[in-house]
Amino acid sequence: xxxxxxxxxxxxxxxxxxxxxxxxxxxxxxxxxxxxxxxxxxxxxxxxxxxxxxxxxxxxxxxxxxxxxxxxxxxxxxxxxxxx
Amino acid sequence: xxxxxxxxxxxxxxxxxxxxxxxxxxxxxxxxxxxxxxxxxxxxxxxxxxxxxxxxxxxxxxxxxxxxxxxxxxxxxxxxxxxxxxxxxxxxxxxxxxxxxxxxxxxxxxxxxxxxxxxxxxxxxxxxxxxxxxxxxxxxxxxxxxxxxxxxxxxxxxxxxxxxxxxxxxxxxxxxxxxxxxxxxxxxxxxxxxxxxxxxxxxxxxxxxxxxxxxxxxxxxxxxxxxxxxxxxxxxxxxxxxxxxxxxxxxxxxxxxxxxxxxxxxxxxxxxxxxxxxxxxxxxxxxxxxxxxxxxxxxxxxxxxxxxxxxxxxxxxxxxxxxxxxxxxxxxxxxxxxxxxxxxxxxxxxxxxxxxxxxxxxxxxxxxxxxxxxxxxxxxxxxxxxxxxxxxxxxxxxxxxxxxxxxxxxxxxxxxxxxxxxxxxxxxxxxxxxxxxxxxxxxxxxxxxxxxxxxxxxxxxxxxxxxxxxxxxxxxxxxxxxxxxxxxxxxxxxxxxxxxxxxxxxxxx
Numbered sequence: 001x002x003x004x005x006x007x008x009x010x011x012x013x014x015x016x017x018x019x020x021x022x023x024x025x026x027x028x029x030x031x032x033x034x035x036x037x038x039x040x041x042x043x044x045x046x047x048x049x050x051x052x053x054x055x056x057x058x059x060x061x062x063x064x065x066x067x068x069x070x071x072x073x074x075x076x077x078x079x080x081x082x083x084x
Numbered sequence: 085x086x087x088x089x090x091x092x093x094x095x096x097x098x099x100x101x102x103x104x105x106x107x108x109x110x111x112x113x114x115x116x117x118x119x120x121x122x123x124x125x126x127x128x129x130x131x132x133x134x135x136x137x138x139x140x141x142x143x144x145x146x147x148x149x150x151x152x153x154x155x156x157x158x159x160x161x162x163x164x165x166x167x168x169x170x171x172x173x174x175x176x177x178x179x180x181x182x183x184x185x186x187x188x189x190x191x192x193x194x195x196x197x198x199x200x201x202x203x204x205x206x207x208x209x210x211x212x213x214x215x216x217x218x219x220x221x222x223x224x225x226x227x228x229x230x231x232x233x234x235x236x237x238x239x240x241x242x243x244x245x246x247x248x249x250x251x252x253x254x255x256x257x258x259x260x261x262x263x264x265x266x267x268x269x270x271x272x273x274x275x276x277x278x279x280x281x282x283x284x285x286x287x288x289x290x291x292x293x294x295x296x297x298x299x300x301x302x303x304x305x306x307x308x309x310x311x312x313x314x315x316x317x318x319x320x321x322x323x324x325x326x327x328x329x330x331x332x333x334x335x336x337x338x339x340x341x342x343x344x345x346x347x348x349x350x351x352x353x354x355x356x357x358x359x360x361x362x363x364x365x366x367x368x369x370x371x372x373x374x375x376x377x378x379x380x381x382x383x384x385x386x387x388x389x390x391x392x393x394x395x396x397x398x399x400x401x402x403x404x405x406x407x408x409x410x411x412x413x414x415x416x417x418x419x420x421x422x423x424x425x426x427x428x429x430x431x432x433x434x435x436x437x438x439x440x441x442x443x444x445x446x447x448x449x450x451x452x453x454x455x456x457x458x459x460x461x462x463x464x465x466x467x468x469x470x471x472x473x474x475x476x477x478x479x480x481x482x483x484x485x486x487x488x489x490x491x492x493x494x495x496x497x498x499x500x501x502x503x504x505x506x507x508x509x510x511x512x513x514x515x516x517x518x519x520x521x522x523x524x525x526x527x528x529x530x531x532x533x534x535x536x537x538x539x540x541x542x543x544x545x546x547x548x549x550x551x552x553x554x555x556x557x558x559x560x561x562x563x564x565x566x567x568x569x570x571x572x573x574x575x576x577x578x579x580x581x582x583x584x585x586x587x588x589x590x591x592x593x
Binding site for chain 1: 299300301302305306308309324327328330331332333334335484514515516538539542547548585586588589590
């Protein structure tokens with residue numbers, strides 16, 4: 001699966017956890033997901049759950065830098081690194 | 085320094101700011117000078133519009149030293165909710181350390197509340213001469229913690245200096261201080277659990293306190309590193325935080341943690357064992373506490389125990405009874421008690437019991453009888469004298485440790501023009517443990533009406549109180565006595581498809 005396909009899936013997922021009245025700007029991969037108010041800070045766990053379920057990425061031993069989950073671009077970079 | 089207790093150093097790991105006791109003393113004396121100059125007097129009530137910062141703890145001591153009563157509130161509340169609390173508490177002052185919402189400033193001013201900004205530049209250079217002779221009377225109100233009613237009739241738990249002191253003294257007797265010498269707090273300082281026990285218990289007894297902003301997922305993800313860097317020996321938290329930490333934070337490596345508490349929500353044996361594994365200590369205790377009893381009142385400090393669902397453990401400075409009735413009409417000793425292992429209603433007797441609910445004697449009478457507090461929890465005591473919880477009858481939704489009262493949300497929805505009937509309820513959520521569901525009957529269910537309802541809720545409810553699943557019903561089911569049974573409504577809604585709230589906004593207006 002290429003980056004565009006990962007992105008399409010990710011956006012589909014983010015649409016389900018975003019705040020209803022906050023539109024997701026799919027053209028801006030660098031939009032801060034929390035800082036823009038799109039999701040609340042605890043909902044980051046839902047992104048972690050998504051990455052575990054869809055890509056089998058396990059953060060429990062090494063932890064994760066929260067900065068890696070703060071935008072679509074960063075999440076896609078993470079997916080690419082982990083699935084290489 | 086304060087009522088014979090000697091406070092420890094305060095540190096904000098996130099900003100690197102740290103106040104040693106001499107600096108705390110200096111800050112306290114400057115605040116005393118400022119607040120006295122501004123007219124703060126014994127008996128005044130003071131709203132705290134901020135928390136989880138160094139200044140918060142010094143301001144608390146300053147207010148108490150002047151004989152005032154502190155009212156820390158959740159700063160995530162909307163201006164409408166804060167105004168509701170202010171109307172109920174009628175504070176003379178509000179304290180802030182940074183700019184606050186202009187609308188809120190106007191609302192507070194209209195209520196006659198004087199806003200004081202205790203920023204560094206606002207503090208006078210000269211200090212009050214000393215603290216001597218300014219210890220507050222033990223029976224003066226010290227703290228009001230609002231636990232519900234932010235949208236209607238607030239319920240505020242009032243603690244006196246006597247009840248708080250009783251909690252800290254009994255905790256010291258039962259828990260000691262050694263494990264608490266470097267305490268981390270990630271809980272909000274408007275919570276009984278976070279403020280009275282996680283923070284003030286160790287800090288007022290001279291232990292170091294490391295204070296973080298609450299409910300920040302990014303900080304939880306760095307928990308292992310934070311524990312190592314600041315050589316934390318103790319922390320308390322809630323199950324939802326641990327679910328997040330276990331998934332996203334690498335375990336601590338330095339081995340400094342000596343004791344960990346988990347409270348404010350049921351802790352499963354499975355999660356308990358995983359926390360033990362992650363923290364590297366078996367000293368992970370379930371701590372049972374209620375704001376009305378000064379929070380921590382029992383826990384698993386027994387020498388030998390294995391994690392078990394519902395296990396609470398032994399009381400800390402309290403008597404526990406399991407009774408067959410929850411009624412406060414009869415004195416507890418006249419009510420039949422349950423046999424060992426027989427479930428019933430959990431009652432507590434502790435010198436740390438609240439004075440009562442703020443100007444709500446009617447509510448106080450529903451839970452207090454002859455000094456005994458009816459917790460609303462269902463539990464049992466086994467043959468060893470260990471307490472177990474088996475359920476809760478309290479009407480609250482526990483969303484990741486954040487207590488949400490469905491009645492508060494009902495009160496807002498009821499005032500929406502198109503509402504005919506409403507019932508909010510909790511439903512199981514894999515992330516938060518519980519989340520907020522809304523069953524509503526509307527006079528019309530057009531998309532525009534639903535959008536207006538959404539904006540109405542956003543205007544009046546804090547983010548964490550917002551209903552996530554919405555159900556449009558033709559009628560809210562009621563019992564034969566005409567009452568709403570929230571559990572029954574939740575069960576019914578679980579079989580229905582919720583409204584797609586995202587869809588309401590995805591089709592462009």
